[in-house]
Amino acid sequence: MPVIFEGLSAPELGRSIGQWVKEHTIAVAERVLQEEVRRGFDSQPVVITDGMPRRDYLQVRPFGRIEFVARTSMADAVRWALTELQKKSPVLTGRYASSHTVMINGAEVQGNIWVALRNVRPTDRVQIVNPQPYARKIEGATANKRTGRGKRAALSRQARSGVYRVVLRALVNRFGKALFFDFKYVTLNTGIKVWGKRGPRRIQRDQVYPALQFFIKPISLSN
Numbered sequence: 001m002p003v004i005f006e007g008l009s010a011p012e013l014g015r016s017i018g019q020w021v022k023e024h025t026i027a028v029a030e031r032v033l034q035e036e037v038r039r040g041f042d043s044q045p046v047v048i049t050d051g052m053p054r055r056d057y058l059q060v061r062p063f064g065r066i067e068f069v070a071r072t073s074m075a076d077a078v079r080w081a082l083t084e085l086q087k088k089s090p091v092l093t094g095r096y097a098s099s100h101t102v103m104i105n106g107a108e109v110q111g112n113i114w115v116a117l118r119n120v121r122p123t124d125r126v127q128i129v130n131p132q133p134y135a136r137k138i139e140g141a142t143a144n145k146r147t148g149r150g151k152r153a154a155l156s157r158q159a160r161s162g163v164y165r166v167v168l169r170a171l172v173n174r175f176g177k178a179l180f181f182d183f184k185y186v187t188l189n190t191g192i193k194v195w196g197k198r199g200p201r202r203i204q205r206d207q208v209y210p211a212l213q214f215f216i217k218p219i220s221l222s223n
């Protein structure tokens with residue numbers, strides 16, 4: 001009697017190979033991580049799956065990529081940002097360059113900044129703010145990132161592209177795989193008011209100040 005061999009169809013074969021590659025990628029990634037941890041690598045690194053930070057590595061695509069990136073300390077990122085802000089600050093009296101202030105959850109850090117930053121929790125909001133009244137004008141551009149309204153020329157020729165926005169881009173490039181960063185204008189308890197518009201009316205509102213915000217990315221090997 002004839003023998004009929006029924007093998008996998010082309011689509012089934014493709015899925016089978018893809019699944020094998022995926023499982024092999026996961027197994028290799030887990031083994032390499034364990035080996036590196038024994039050598040002193042971060043035991044709870046940031047997981048990057050197919051280019052997506054914090055995505056479950058078990059969801060890697062066939063022929064995809066799994067990366068484990070050592071966590072960046074908040075203190076290191078803030079220290080680096082402060083140095084860059086001072087380097088890029090326009091200098092006339094030096095007051096602006098010396099006024100970059102570290103805050104945690106809306107309050108200026110008192111005492112040792114670096115000890116406080118080493119103890120921040122994932123739910124904490126860390127900011128660097130410049131409380132000088134003209135700090136917003138130095139940023140130029142706009143106070144409304146969504147609408148783009150309020151565009152103006154930068155105040156200082158020494159910082160035509162602003163200061164905080166420039167450092168934000170550098171922060172993302174340097175530490176973006178381990179921490180979240182954002183730029184926004186914030187109000188402070190200074191009592192300073194400025195004139196602005198609400199529709200056709202002119203009103204007084206609180207002065208706003210440029211701020212860089214730092215957030216810890218949740219760390220886990222699966223989401």
